Amino acid sequence: MMLEKTKAKTPNILFNNPIEFIDPVIFRTQPKNSSTSLPRIITPSSNYSDPRPSFLNLDSVTYTRLFQFSTKTGFLNHGKLAHAHMVKTNHRPCVFLLNNLLYMYCKCDELDTARKLLDRMPKRNVVSYNSLISGYTKMGSFDNVMSLFNEGRVAGLKLDKFTYAGALSVCGQTGEIEVGKLIHGLIVVGGLASQIFLTNALIDMYSKCGNVDRARLLFENFDQLDGVSWNSMISGYVQSGAIKEMLSLLVKMHQDGLSLTTYTLGSVLKACSAKLDNSEPYGKMLHSCIVKLGFDLDFVVCTALLDMYAKTGELNDAVQIFKIVPNRNVVMYNAMISALLLDEAISSQHANEAFNLLRKMQMEGMKPSKFTFASMLKACNAVEAFEYGKQIQGQICKNNLQEDEFIGSALIDLYSSFGSIEDGRRCFNLLPKLDIVSWTSMIVGYVQNGKFESAFTLFYELLAAGSKPDEFLISSMLSACADLAAARSGEQIQGFAIKNGIEKFTMVQNSQICMYAKSGDIDSANLTFKQIESPDVVSWSVMICSHAQHGCARQALELFESMEDCGITPNHITFIGVLTACSHGGLVKEGLRYLERMKKDYGMTCSVKHCTCVVDLLGRAGQLVDAENFILTSDFKDNPVMWRALLSACRIYKDSTIAKRIADRVIELEPHAAASYVLLYNTYTDAGIDLPATEIRELMKDRGVKKEPGLSWIEVGSKVHTFVVGDKSHPMNELIYARLEAMLAKIKTNEGLFSNTESGQKDNKLVNNHSEKLAVTFGIISLPKSAPVRVMKNLRVCSDCHTTMKLFSKLERREIILRDPFRFHHFKEGDCSCRDYW
Structure with missing residues (x-):
């Protein structure tokens, strides 16, 4: 008896109270006014007086309802407690119960746990596999989807339409059309080809893989088409850019009596915003039809219309769409803000309009979304409104969105652009979940601010964390190697890109050219350029600028002529390279001719960099007076960079008279820049005039101007x-x-x-x-x-x-x-x- 009492005091159980599993954990955490129906628990009667605590035995129906409740509400911890209780009580679950448990873990993104559960299930059916396939598809783990699909076939299961649809979805996402064709064959052999659900999945798969003709063949030969079939086919034409075929199908759909949905019209308008096949007139005609059909005030359709007009350059029409919609919601405001900030070079006017829209949203009692705040941070970055950006961050914190990856990346970009890299790192450290965008933003921020060692350290941390760098991040790392002139490190990054199959991206190859060129290896830069299948304007411009910097003037100009022969239109950077080549090669007439061509043939305006190249070109030829007159007649006569270029020419030609006048001007414009003082000092020293040189040193000392250490x-x-x-x-x-x-x-x-x-x-x-x-x-x-x-x-x-x-x-x-x-x-x-x- 004494032994029994001791056991009663220290029972080996999970819960001290048989009711505790249900009452405190589930009933007390149920949301107020919740309509969710919880499982009815049959408890012992109130006069139950057994002094020994024991588990409450639940049946399979109760466990099933508990797992379904956790799946519906997302309360995974409750489901885990029920699972633990089931294990502790040695309950022997049936396949139906285990499938509900598996489905709960999949819906709550606990896929590793779900996979372990599937592996330990003594008996599985097609529903078991479908749950995990659906979960892996949602998470983008396509390899695991195909592995499960093949595992189910090997196990001899009779796969159903959901299994095949999951596999077809993966083929569409990855572009594996040959695998998709094999699955199509299995569907036909399995006698499921007549099911509209799978026909729609096949149309979607072939469309996403770029074989829209085969998708149309399936579409035409099926007798029982539904709205999903039409929408899938229209989406296929949207993805391929075949606007005429898409609109023809839209008309046929309307003629056959099928109702046009907001989803269908949104997809069509999205295609019309891509500027393909002279799409703008089609977009306007479609707008007229939308008005006739009475969809002109629908939020979804109006948002798509607004986006279409903005992307086709008709911002005024987009504004008019925005104004006529009554009772606008957050999505509509976000679309208008996005339209204002669409251009790569955001103007101050459009940024201010976006700021006003945010203010108006809040005045109307709307709660901005994370997309709203990210757009605002982008605008602050573009127009250098750093203080306003800090206020936006305050609102982000107030709305508890600072831990969102999308917002976090935008904040890192903002702080990095303004040199506050430590603040950017603090934002990075706050993110609970790091995606490749967050990693890239932080690493690029380090590169932009010259913190190359920190960039490499973080890059290695990314690799250690198991994240896979994309082409943009590899390009940024190559840029860091270029600035460091670390060719060996650049070659290692290049090897990593080759190993991961992203070395053929033009962005990566362009950065690779720059890396080799800035490391002094112009031959390797040439070799990389020749390996690019379709060099773009950046590729050509990088090569031209690289040859110019290395003193290979003739080769740079030959590249420019080849670029024009290939039909590539040069940009401002290209002409900087051309003018630099002429300057370094002493080609005065050619340089002035290219300057005129830039203005007349390509309609470009000269920037301060172009004008500085011209000053350097004239100065190198000893035409100091002409260079000075050029500065005085340009739009940048108050820019110290221009005058400093002329001062450098005075040093080469030992013209201390002009140098003194130029130096006075540049020191007046930039009194604390050491470069101007040093140039004047070197001019006097090279000319053998020691006293004024000494006076320059004294002047620097008096003004507190310090030369940057070499x-x-x-x-x-x-x-x-x-x-x-x-x-x-x-x-x-x-x-x-x-x-x-x-x-x-x-x-x-x-x-x-x-x-x-x-x-x-x-x-x-x-x-x-x-x-x-x-x-x-x-x-x-x-x-x-x-x-x-x-x-x-x-x-x-x-x-x-x-x-x-x-x-x-x-x-x-x-x-x-x-x-x-x-x-x-x-x-x-x-x-x-x-x-x-x-």
Whole structure:
């Protein structure tokens, strides 16, 4: 008896009260005024006095109703408790009960648990497989869908229409038309070809796979078509862009007496907004029919009409549609806001109108959706309304939407664009679920703000998390490698792209060209360009600009002519590359001719970058007065970049008189920019005028203007090595300085070897340990003799280092490639590709 009492005090049960499983967990959490019918629980009578706690035994019907209730309400925890109770009481479920449990897990997106449950089911039927197939299809896990489909066939189950429809849906999503044809054959063999449900699924599959003719053949040969059949066929024509066929089918549908639905009209209007086959007139004719049919005030149809007019460039008509609809809802407001922000270059006027619409929504008592806030953040980003963006974020937090992936990505983009990368990272860290868009936004933000190391770290975290980068993210990582000039890292990213089958995307290949070109490897950039099947305007422009920066002027202009022959219309970036090539090649007449062609043949207006190229072009040719007159007659005469380009030309031609006048002007426009002071100082120094040069240094000191420290870096192996002036922190420090001094001494004592190269530099300049000299010396020590030495620098190369690099290239008989912010210098056999003008 004593033993029995002890057991009674410490029972090994899941719940202390037999009623606790039902009452506290389910009844107390039921939403108020809920119409959901809960299972009726039969409890022991009130005079029940058994002192030993025990489980309440439930039957299969009760368990089934509990699982159905959890499925309907989404209260997964309640269903899990019921499942645990069923296991604990050793209840032996039937297939019907297990299918309800499986369906609950699938509907609540617990697919891993559902799969384990299916594997442990002693007996399964087609309903079991259909539940999991439906869940995997919803989550986009197409491989698992096809695996289950094949598993069901191997198990000898008689597959039904839902099983086949799930497999056909996957084929349509992935474009696997051959697999779809095999499934079509199985449907015919299985005697299910006469079912309209599967016919509609086949029409949809063939349409999505691009074989709209086969879909139409099925459509024409089936006798019992329903509204879904017509809509599927119309959607197929919409996807293929065959607007005439689509409208013809729409007319036939109306003639056959079938009622046009808002879904049908919405699909047709979507096709008319794509600007295919002169679609705009069709859209307007369809609008007339919609008015006659009385759909002109329907929210769905009006939203589609508004979207159609906005995408075809008829924004005023879109506004009129918006105004005539009474009692507008949030979706309608969102459509109008989206229409205003449709252009890639959002104007301030349209952004302000969008802001006013948000204000009006809130005044009318509407609650903005996450799409509304994301659009507002996009507008703030476009018109640089950072403070307003912060206010939008406040409203986002007030509505508890800050953890939404869509909103989070927009916030990261906003903060990254305004340089507040740490705030962007905080938004990133708040997201409970990270998708590829969120990862990409944060990594791109790091790249945009020059935080390349952080970008690579986050990229590796993404890979470790099992996420699969898309072509946009790979393109961004290649851009980071380009800015770092880290060709080896870029090659690893390229290998990853090849392994994952996204290397053929034009976006990826364009970034790859840029990566190789900015790393000094123009030959690999050329090879990548030749591998692009259909190069677009970006591809051509990147190649033209790359050749221009490398001093290959003639090749850049030949590429431009080939681009025109291929029928590709150049853009503003293309002409920047062309004008830069003319400037670096000393082709004054050609450059001015291309400038006129840009304005007359292509109707483009000159930007400050184009005009700066022209100033550099005239300055390189020594036409300093003409360059100054060009600036004074341009629309950018108050832009310091233009004057600084002319000041650089004055330094090359040692014209200290004009340089003083130009420097006064540029310092007036930008009094705290160190570049202007340094250029003027170098002009006086190169001309041998020491006193004014000293005065410039004093002026900088008085005004608190500090020159940015020089920084050079070189990639050796898988590591980027960085150097500053007089750097002593490198592990190979002693070896680097010893080799540098030896090379400088050899140049000094063997000047006869360099008769074709300037060598009249002062000793104190030759022994000056500038960062590029240290980086080049390290490259000479570390790299094979056959490998070129590629060094990057954040500032313009000084004249002493430029001359020294020419001497090093001849002394060591190897190519040295040095990139500064303005161009590439290819040093070979004592000469430089820039012809001593940079």
